[in-house]
Amino acid sequence: MSRTIDQFEYARKYLAGGVSASTRVNRAIGRPMYIGRAAGCRVWDLDGREYLDLCTSHGATLLGHGNPQVAEAVEHVLARGVGCSYENELHADLARELCEAVPCCERVRFTGSGTEATMHCLRLARAFTGRTRLLKFEGNFHGYHDQVMFALSAPASGPGPETNPAVMPASTGMVGQWAEQLVVVPYNRPDLLERAFAAHGDELAAAICEPIYYNAGCILPTREFMETLRRLTHQHGALLLFDEVLSAFRMGVGGAQEYLGITPDLCSIGKSVGGGFPLSAFGGRQEIMSRLMPEGDCQHSGTYNGHSVAVAAGLAAVRQYRQPGFYTHIATLGGRLYPALQALLERHEIAGRVQGLGARFGIYFGPTREVRDYRDTLAHDRAKMLRFIAAAIDEGVYFHDYGGAACHHGFCAAMTLADVDEALARLDRALGRLVAQSHDATGPKTS
Ligand SMILES: Cc1ncc(COP(=O)(O)O)c(C=O)c1O
Incomplete structure (x- = not known):
């Protein structure tokens, strides 16, 4: 049996x-x-x-x-009665660790999952730039919300021409019109990136990418590709958003942005940041992050955001990554x-x-x-x-x-x-x- x-x-x-x-x-x-x-x-x-x-x-x-230190941190919060949906001193402690470790983070916010982190980054990018369209790379995965869950796999007819990849939704039930907000480009192709920015650069709120394309195993970006991406986003006033949900802490404490030596405007951080507990974060330049309510006008909230158990676990984990x-x-x-x-x-x-x-x-x-x-x-x-x-x-x-x-x-x-x-x-x-x-x-x- x-x-x-x-x-x-x-x-x-x-x-x-x-x-x-x-x-x-x-x-x-x-x-x-x-x-x-x-x-x-x-x-x-x-x-x-x-x-x-x-x-x-x-x-x-x-x-x-x-992990013993994570377990001890969690037990300590449980012994204090948890205090769900309130802030405690650990939130700022963990935020400080992230701001010290991750190059683009001058301010951060906590959420519960990688999906939420990228979703909020995209809203913030749109609020900050006043634009709506997004550039994403063919195959790159950014979570389960409807905005960018397109072009993850090819339809039966194939991936389409490199200059105009097929933009298939990754699930039924998604609003097809969201695809109109996307410009999809194959990964590691600076030539096609130049072409896409020449056509759409001034409409883009952000370019979102997996800085190490782990969702297809492990694909490294070329230096030319990354430098072109950084240059073009700057030139066209679009934000560069690194989705580091999977790459954060994977090869160094500053994640892929530190490894590559390319600093994005915003990044999402997930998975290992919580030491096995449901936590994610996003962060970026103070100028952008201050657009979040209550300082600014862009909404980001949630009952379980930065749950005190997960924050304690995350703090214990990140402190070990920094050893x-x-x-x-x-x-x-x-x-x-x-x-x-x-x-x-x-x-x-x-x-x-x-x-x-x-x-x-x-x-x-x-x-x-x-x-x-x-x-x-x-x-x-x-x-x-x-x-x-x-x-x-x-x-x-x-x-x-x-x-x-x-x-x-x-x-x-x-x-x-x-x-x-x-x-x-x-x-x-x-x-x-x-x-x-x-x-x-x-x-x-x-x-
Ligand atoms: C790069 C990337 N972004 C976003 C997500 C979504 O994260 P979550 O599953 O925590 O919602 C994942 C999950 O695998 C991911 O690999």
């Missing part, structure tokens, strides 16, 4: 689709992962099976599960994992590519040259990736599938080099099974 399978059957009687969030069903196994216990870089399912966690709560638990040596450890782990994983693909003669930066990475099945934009990910063999994820889970490594063409994976700071080696040994067996499956299906190797 499996408690996991029973649980899914039970959940489906009451929860739509058996889950609280649609992407929690891992398509590789056809059900959600049910976690009974979690500690450090490991999780145990309801049947007591142990896994090394290379999903890390979609990037939220950068410190690992059950000397934290990112040396992250770089050491990544430096062992990524080349070794690439070597494993090669040893198993599987065409593929591992791309990683800081604590997050992508594995592409098929492409062997650098993956540089959404269109390159279309060469990635998603069916093979799902078979790999299923084999990895069987061997005791948890990867999540988010339903897109390619997926992002990651490790946490609680990992040691010995844990990385253990993960690699398990993945070696998983890749062996993948090859054996393709032998069974087709006779001689086809990878």
Whole structure:
């Protein structure tokens, strides 16, 4: 008997689709992962099976599960009676940590999720500039609100011409006219960016981007692309908005903007900022942030904004990210994992590519040259990736599938080099099974 399978059957009687969030069903196994216990870089399912966690709560638990300082901070707030929907001294303490660490942040505000953070940034950008249109990049993901949840994947007819990509809504129920507010450009194409700004630059309130395009695995922007984006937004009076929901704290305490040396006007910060608790933030230049009510005229509020438990957890987490040596450890782990994983693909003669930066990475099945934009990910063999994820889970490594063409994976700071080696040994067996499956299906190797 499996408690996991029973649980899914039970959940489906009451929860739509058996889950609280649609992407929690891992398509590789056809059900959600049910976690009974979690500690450090490991999780145990309801049947007591142990896994090394290379999903890390979609990037939220950068410190690992059950981090002692985070737990202590949360217990302290609980002991004080929580004080939900009021401010306490910790809000300004965490805001100060963010303003000190993140280059563009002169002032910040807290929200509950990455979706809310980008939504409020976009409203603020429109309030500040008095313009409505937005430029976004093909494939980049910015949360579940309707404004920019377009052009995440290509329609059956294909992605369309590079100069005029298909702008398909990512869900039914969305207002199609929102697409008219968007100018969509392929990532990493300074030439197309110049063209788009020449045509629409003066109508744009903001250009929003994933400064490291982790939602397609891990795609790095070229220097020319980023410099062009910064220059053109300045020239045309549009705000540059870095969506750092996933990239914040991932490779350095100042996030992608510090890593790239490009300072945006506004940024959204999510996931790891809460140390595993529901918190996000957005911040930017004081001149822009002062447009928020009550100082200014742009609304941003919410009952659970900056919940005191999440703020305490976030403060305990960010203080650890700012400790000397934290990112040396992250770089050491990544430096062992990524080349070794690439070597494993090669040893198993599987065409593929591992791309990683800081604590997050992508594995592409098929492409062997650098993956540089959404269109390159279309060469990635998603069916093979799902078979790999299923084999990895069987061997005791948890990867999540988010339903897109390619997926992002990651490790946490609680990992040691010995844990990385253990993960690699398990993945070696998983890749062996993948090859054996393709032998069974087709006779001689086809990878
Ligand atoms: C870059 C980016 N922006 C926004 C979001 C939305 O964040 P949340 O799921 O916390 O609403 C995500 C989530 O994966 C993300 O990766």
